[in-house]
Amino acid sequence: MQKTQSSDAKDFKTSPISVPSAPLRCVFSFYMATVELRELKKSYGNIAAVNGVDLLTRDGEFLVLLGPSGCGKTTLLRMIAGFETPNAGEVLIGGEVVNELPPRARKIAMVFQSYALYPHMTVFKNIAFPLKAQRVNKAAIPQKVEWAAGLFGIGHLLGRKPRELSGGERQRVALARALVREPSVFLLDEPLSNLDAQLRASARDELQQFQRRIGTTTIYVTHDQVEAMGLGDRIVVMRGGTVRQIGTPKEIYHEPADSFVARFVGSPPMNLVQRDGYLLGFRPEHFLPKGVQNDGAQMLGVPFLVARIEYLGADRLLYGTLGGSFEGQKVIARLPSTVTVNIEPQTSYDFFVEQKELKFFDSTTELRISSRPL
Ligand SMILES: Nc1ncnc2c1ncn2[C@@H]1O[C@H](COP(=O)(O)OP(=O)(O)OP(=O)(O)O)[C@@H](O)[C@H]1O
Numbered sequence: 030m031q032k033t034q035s036s037d038a039k040d041f042k043t044s045p046i047s048v049p050s051a052p053l054r055c056v057f058s059f060y061m062a063t064v065e066l067r068e069l070k071k072s073y074g075n076i077a078a079v080n081g082v083d084l085l086t087r088d089g090e091f092l093v094l095l096g097p098s099g100c101g102k103t104t105l106l107r108m109i110a111g112f113e114t115p116n117a118g119e120v121l122i123g124g125e126v127v128n129e130l131p132p133r134a135r136k137i138a139m140v141f142q143s144y145a146l147y148p149h150m151t152v153f154k155n156i157a158f159p160l161k162a163q164r165v166n167k168a169a170i171p172q173k174v175e176w177a178a179g180l181f182g183i184g185h186l187l188g189r190k191p192r193e194l195s196g197g198e199r200q201r202v203a204l205a206r207a208l209v210r211e212p213s214v215f216l217l218d219e220p221l222s223n224l225d226a227q228l229r230a231s232a233r234d235e236l237q238q239f240q241r242r243i244g245t246t247t248i249y250v251t252h253d254q255v256e257a258m259g260l261g262d263r264i265v266v267m268r269g270g271t272v273r274q275i276g277t278p279k280e281i282y283h284e285p286a287d288s289f290v291a292r293f294v295g296s297p298p299m300n301l302v303q304r305d306g307y308l309l310g311f312r313p314e315h316f317l318p319k320g321v322q323n324d325g326a327q328m329l330g331v332p333f334l335v336a337r338i339e340y341l342g343a344d345r346l347l348y349g350t351l352g353g354s355f356e357g358q359k360v361i362a363r364l365p366s367t368v369t370v371n372i373e374p375q376t377s378y379d380f381f382v383e384q385k386e387l388k389f390f391d392s393t394t395e396l397r398i399s400s401r402p403l
């Protein structure tokens with residue numbers, strides 16, 4: 030009796046949660062893991078592609094790496110996956126340093142920027158390929174393939190060849206193929222970049238729902254700030270091989286750590302105007318004509334000479350220059366369609382920003398600084 034009890038206890042600790050249906054069993058056996066980077070560096074010749082990155086994901090998090098072309102996003106992902114050896118620093122997965130582990134041993138799946146399916150293989154064989162390479166028991170393969178295909182709604186396409194699929198369907202095959210090994214971390218390098226705008230929006234939505242369902246820690250690379258804002262639990266903004274800011278979409282948008290982040294996130298970008306030794310920033314949607322702001326708020330008032338107007342349906346964008354002590358500096362105002370006040374080009378108006386919406390940045394270091402007297 031004593032013996033049975035202790036062996037039960039042992040089984041309980043080591044066996045995965047037992048659930049009745051096959052798809053759920055697969056889902057439940059996903060390992061969750063955090064990714065941590067410590068002072069990670071990688072140079073190519075004298076180009077510092079990644080120049081000292083520290084990062085810690087949360088378990089099950091959807092983390093987005095956002096930054097302009099060439100800022101080191103792909104290099105960073107490739108180091109996490111083990112395809113690139115860092116010059117310095119450490120990569121930890123699930124709390125363990127994996128620098129010396131080959132990609133296969135890291136329990137990571139990566140979908141590359143330019144993913145390629147095997148053209149002569151059916152969808153089924155494409156998805157099954159990593160399992161075969163891993164020598165998974167043959168009898169278990171069909172069930173795993175059907176499960177992965179089911180997650181992306183491509184179960185009915187298993188008999189087709191890649192050329193018989195749409196771009197969006199191919200993309201989903203690539204995602205299913207990456208996921209079939211049940212990775213503990215999912216690395217996605219601009220996986221939607223080959224899709225047109227509409228497909229991209231729906232694929233983004235699917236991907237997010239899917240990630241929420243399986244809860245696998247995901248690092249998603251994009252240079253599209255709209256995509257980053259929509260997808261990320263948190264966003265890592267990179268520039269020139271370094272991290273400029275890590276935060277929730279809201280923090281990144283409303284409390285940018287420096288003037289680079291302020292300009293990179295948001296469309297049109299934040300207005301930045303020169304003052305003595307600092308930059309004053311305000312978002313286009315906070316720059317409004319008289320009478321639109323909250324009553325009693327502290328305001329900065331500036332004359333605004335409107336040069337050009339763009340009607341975008343939901344908004345009007347006004348391009349122009351400031352007057353007064355900001356003479357000649359270019360800014361953009363964004364008026365929602367609910368603001369119906371008549372505005373004509375080549376005309377000057379009194380515009381206002383609530384003081385609480387003003388951001389201050391050091392002109393040399395670009396870093397956010399505390400408010401200055403105006
Ligand atoms: N194998 C390589 N050899 C030499 N330089 C490289 C190599 N791979 C990347 N680089 C350089 O390192 C820098 C970072 O490249 P990386 O591919 O990581 O950028 P990225 O942020 O992914 O850009 P994109 O958004 O265009 O994909 C770039 O300056 C790039 O030219």
Ligand SMILES: [Mg+2]
Binds near residue numbers: 102103104142218
């Ligand atoms: Mg890249």
